[in-house]
Structures are given as structure tokens and as C-alpha cells.
Amino acid sequence: MNAHQDITAVDRIMDRARAAQAAFEDGATQDRYDRAAQAAAWAIMEPGRNRALAELSVKTTGLGNVPDKITKNHRKTLGLMRDIATAKTHGIVSDDPATGITEIARPIGVIGAVVPSTNPAATPANNIINALKCGNAIVLSPSPKGIAACEMLLGFIHAEFDKIGLDHDLVQMVPPPGSKEKTQRMLEQSDLVVVTGSQDNVRRAYTCGTPAIGVGAGNVTVIVDDTADLDAAAQKIAASKTFDNATSCSSENALVVVDAIYDAFVAAMARQGGALIPESGEAQIVERLWPDGKLNRSVIAQDADVMIDALGLTGQVPADTQFIAVETRGIGPDHPLSGEKLSRVVALYRAADFSDAAEIASRILEHQGAGHSIGLHSADENRALHLGETIPTCRVIVNQAHCFATGGAFNNGMPFSLSMGCGSWGGNSIDDNLNWRHFMQTTKIVREIPPVEPSVEEIFADYWADAGK
Missing domain, CATH: 3.40.309.10 (Aldehyde Dehydrogenase; Chain A, domain 2)
Incomplete structure (x- = not known):
């Protein structure tokens, strides 16, 4: 396949993702989004599938060990499901008579996610669950060594989707073999980019022209x-x-x-x-x-x-x-x-x-x-x-x-995540653990309220007392 065909293949995937997301959002309910997230979570947490993913991950990447991969796949996903269990990501999420503002949850659209070989199942699963919970479609670009695990994970997710009538095109991946050109096209065609992995990938995400969330280097x-x-x-x-x-x-x-x-x-x-x-x-x-x-x-x-x-x-x-x-x-x-x-x-x-x-x-x-x-x-x-x-x-x-x-842990209050934002110190746009809130946006209904306008004296009285008028 030549470079032009590669780009065309990515474009087709992105088009299918966009169509699937529109249908997913049309007439949606919170229950629809919740069931989709649960389907993706069970796809990695079901013990037999978890073990298969862990074994394939270690075999194909040469990184880590099977028992700990099984533990990570299970606990990270279980913790995420705890975090999002009661999160409201559809419809009216807040209504404040004092400000006159009503907030309505809205999906972002198609998420483009670049995921590393160190956690080739747990990280994509985390991104997929968060994306679905908020009404999005998602397209993944795994590292070359993580392709096999990503393909297996998507197969398991699609099998769960078949049980509840969801479109496979809600969760896809860039067609292998991976390349910088195909990943770049995916980044440019997405509505939001989420990148975990090398700092080169993070920098490319921040300069691709699409709103991006990258995470910093650990040490x-x-x-x-x-x-x-x-x-x-x-x-x-x-x-x-x-x-x-x-x-x-x-x-x-x-x-x-x-x-x-x-x-x-x-x-x-x-x-x-x-x-x-x-x-x-x-x-x-x-x-x-x-x-x-x-x-x-x-x-x-x-x-x-x-x-x-x-x-x-x-x-x-x-x-x-x-x-x-x-x-x-x-x-x-x-x-x-x-x-x-x-x-x-x-x-x-x-x-x-x-x-x-x-x-x-x-x-x-x-x-x-x-x-x-x-x-x-x-x-x-x-x-x-x-x-x-x-x-x-x-x-x-x-x-x-x-x-x-x-x-994130069951005995602390941090959100369960495999992607840690590092603020301006790490060259990132977020300083929190990547979590479901980053996969959702809101529309505000703004109503007129009685004016709240202070006098100049109320604002500057203390300053004038210290510094003079």
C-alpha cells in the first residue's frame, strides 16, 4: 500500500467513526453511554480475556510480566468504573437558579488516542471507556509493538458490542502497519487528541492543529x-x-x-x-x-x-x-x-x-x-x-x-488513570490525571438574572486604605 492509499484508509476509518458517533449521540440516554462503557470494561476484565491480553502483551512487546499485567488490567479498569459509575455525562448536568445557568453535557466527537507499548491493553481500554462514557467514538494509534494487543482488545470489545447492538465503528484503530504519516492524519482528523507515550508524540499532538491533551515524562x-x-x-x-x-x-x-x-x-x-x-x-x-x-x-x-x-x-x-x-x-x-x-x-x-x-x-x-x-x-x-x-x-x-x-488507588482520592498530566512544568495542558471530564464538553444556557454590580468603592476600599487613591 502506497502513502496515498495509507492516508485514504485512515480517512475512511475517521469517516466511519464520525458517522457512528453521530448515531450513538442521536437520541442517546445516559444508560446508552453507561452500557457502552461497561461493555468495553468487561471486554478487558473478563478473566480469560484479561489473561490472553496480558500474555500477548508481554510476548509481543517484551516488556513487563504476565501476572502484573493481569493485575493492572483488572484494577485500573475496575477503579475507572468506580470513578465513572455515578458521573452524569448526558443531558442536564447542572442547573443553578442563582446564576441562571444550565449546563448540558455534550460529546466532543471523535477522539484520536496514541497509546504506548508499556501498557498496550490497559491504556487503550482506559481511553475507550472514558470516550464511550461521554458519547464519543475513538480511533487508536498503538505503538508498533502494541498493535497485536490493541487488535485483540478491539476484537473483545466488538464482541461485547454485538451483545447490546452497538456499532463496531465506535471503537477502531489506525490500520497496521503503523506509521508516522497515518498517525499524523488521524491526529489531524480527530476532534480531540489524547497522547500517552513518547515526548515526540506529545509534541506532534500539540502541533497537529487539533485540540490536544498530552502527558509528560515520568522520572x-x-x-x-x-x-x-x-x-x-x-x-x-x-x-x-x-x-x-x-x-x-x-x-x-x-x-x-x-x-x-x-x-x-x-x-x-x-x-x-x-x-x-x-x-x-x-x-x-x-x-x-x-x-x-x-x-x-x-x-x-x-x-x-x-x-x-x-x-x-x-x-x-x-x-x-x-x-x-x-x-x-x-x-x-x-x-x-x-x-x-x-x-x-x-x-x-x-x-x-x-x-x-x-x-x-x-x-x-x-x-x-x-x-x-x-x-x-x-x-x-x-x-x-x-x-x-x-x-x-x-x-x-x-x-x-x-x-x-x-x-489512582482504592485508598486515595486520585482518579484511576494511566496518563498523568504534568502542567506547565511538563509542557502539558492539564495538571490532573486524565479522566472522564476531559472527554466531555458542555453547552451553557444563559438566562438573565437580577444584576450583581458592585460599586467602585466596594472593590477598591481596602486597596486605597493601603496604597492611597
Whole structure:
């Protein structure tokens, strides 16, 4: 198929999506939108299908592990369904006599979604459910390695659609093989673009001429201070760092530990399978992890034994090692350990005290990961507030396993999502977790009300008292 035929094929898909969305919206009810979302959710959550998607995802991408993919597919989708269960996305959503304004929920139209290979089923499912809940059609552009999982997911969704009489064209994907040209055409033809993945894709989305929501790069930094419960902190960090072999953008990439409890924390970390690589071994890890200046694919998102062998650490770390922490001081482009590693490797920094730890963490995030999130293990609530007021971040995750908490958890109030907006720090238009509200717009009915007009004196009296007239 030549380039012209490729573009024509994308245009046909977008036309079908637009027609299907118009029919979906015509005469719609909240129940119709809810049933569509439930159909897509059950398509990935049904245990047999979930396992098939997890196994295919790991087989075709080489990233992560099957048990954790199953857990992620289930919990992320279940949490999303909890979040949207009572959300009103059709008809009148608010009516305020005081302002005279009535808000009516309206679909956006056709959503174009670019999704990554790290979560080739969970991320597209999240986008699909949100889109359908708000009355939209959606067209997906998966990464090349994620195509097979995306095709399988859409097959499962269409099977569920057949049970309730929904049009398959509500959920489609760019025809494989993927290409930048086809994805670009999809972006240009959509009504809203949602991009999770590489920063190149995010930048392309923001410049495609279509309203866009992109999310920033992860490079999670976590501070462990002198008031922390060290065993609890180590347990949570280990669970988070190793989950799905560190494929999540919310996996810890740097630990900043204050000097007073540094040795005790290293011991606690060892009890959780975290092996310390002293600063003298840093160069060896960097050489193996970035052999040609790029992350080593034989280490990225691999099981612990594969990672240990690829880094040349067999026999040098304990047999029960689940992840490694490499002592380092460097931050910036000449120090790759300070960036995202997508592996069971975390950089370990020693800080003089909490103030120094906050400064180190800020420098790391300004190098990479600004806006995304920072973790804190501490018993001092004021320290969380300090980070929230001074660090370039949209989330401060306190005393939690970071990758489970950032994207929503059953024991915190964040929306369940696999896409974290990073605000202006991360070059994004949103600072929240991507959620159903981003897939809906409203029309306002505006009525006349009695005027509410203050006098000039009411507005400026305090200012005049301070500054003079």
C-alpha cells in the first residue's frame, strides 16, 4: 500500500467513526453511554480475556510480566468504573437558579488516542471507556509493538458490542502497519487528541492543529526522611519499583535518603530484595545500561534475573535480589542514572538533611520528570506541604507505593488513570490525571438574572486604605 492509499484508509476509518458517533449521540440516554462503557470494561476484565491480553502483551512487546499485567488490567479498569459509575455525562448536568445557568453535557466527537507499548491493553481500554462514557467514538494509534494487543482488545470489545447492538465503528484503530504519516492524519482528523507515550508524540499532538491533551515524562523521585517508618517505606518502594518490571511512568527512578537514616534504610531495603551497588560500581552499571547511549533493550522492563545477568551482576548481588539501587551524585544529561530507566534499577542519592533532599529532588525533576510527581516517606505533614509549595510537580505522594498511588488507588482520592498530566512544568495542558471530564464538553444556557454590580468603592476600599487613591 502506497502513502496515498495509507492516508485514504485512515480517512475512511475517521469517516466511519464520525458517522457512528453521530448515531450513538442521536437520541442517546445516559444508560446508552453507561452500557457502552461497561461493555468495553468487561471486554478487558473478563478473566480469560484479561489473561490472553496480558500474555500477548508481554510476548509481543517484551516488556513487563504476565501476572502484573493481569493485575493492572483488572484494577485500573475496575477503579475507572468506580470513578465513572455515578458521573452524569448526558443531558442536564447542572442547573443553578442563582446564576441562571444550565449546563448540558455534550460529546466532543471523535477522539484520536496514541497509546504506548508499556501498557498496550490497559491504556487503550482506559481511553475507550472514558470516550464511550461521554458519547464519543475513538480511533487508536498503538505503538508498533502494541498493535497485536490493541487488535485483540478491539476484537473483545466488538464482541461485547454485538451483545447490546452497538456499532463496531465506535471503537477502531489506525490500520497496521503503523506509521508516522497515518498517525499524523488521524491526529489531524480527530476532534480531540489524547497522547500517552513518547515526548515526540506529545509534541506532534500539540502541533497537529487539533485540540490536544498530552502527558509528560515520568522520572519519579522519592525522598525518605529521618522521620519515616523505614521498613514500611522500603516495602512500598520495592513493591512499586518491581511491579510489571518497572514499565510504569510512576515507578521510582531515584531515591533521595537523608544521612541520619541512610544506613538503616539501606538495610531495610536489602530485606525487601534491594541490592546496593556502591558508587564505585556506578560506571559499570551505566556502561551496561546505556551501551550505545540508548537504554539497553535486554534490561528494559525485564525480570530480576534477566536484568542482573545483563548488568553483569550475577554472583555479585544476593540471590534474592529483586532490584538494585546504585549510589550516585550526578544529575543532568551527562549522568543518565538521574533519568528514567524503565528497569529494576533505581539511583540512590544521599542528602545531608531534608532541606538538602528537597533541593536534590528538585534538580532531578528539572532535568527530567518535571510536573509528574514526587514521593515522600515521612511522618512530618509539613514536609509534604513544603514539597507541594516549592517542587515543580503536580503530585506529592505521601507514604504510599508510588506506582500504585499516582494513577489512582482504592485508598486515595486520585482518579484511576494511566496518563498523568504534568502542567506547565511538563509542557502539558492539564495538571490532573486524565479522566472522564476531559472527554466531555458542555453547552451553557444563559438566562438573565437580577444584576450583581458592585460599586467602585466596594472593590477598591481596602486597596486605597493601603496604597492611597
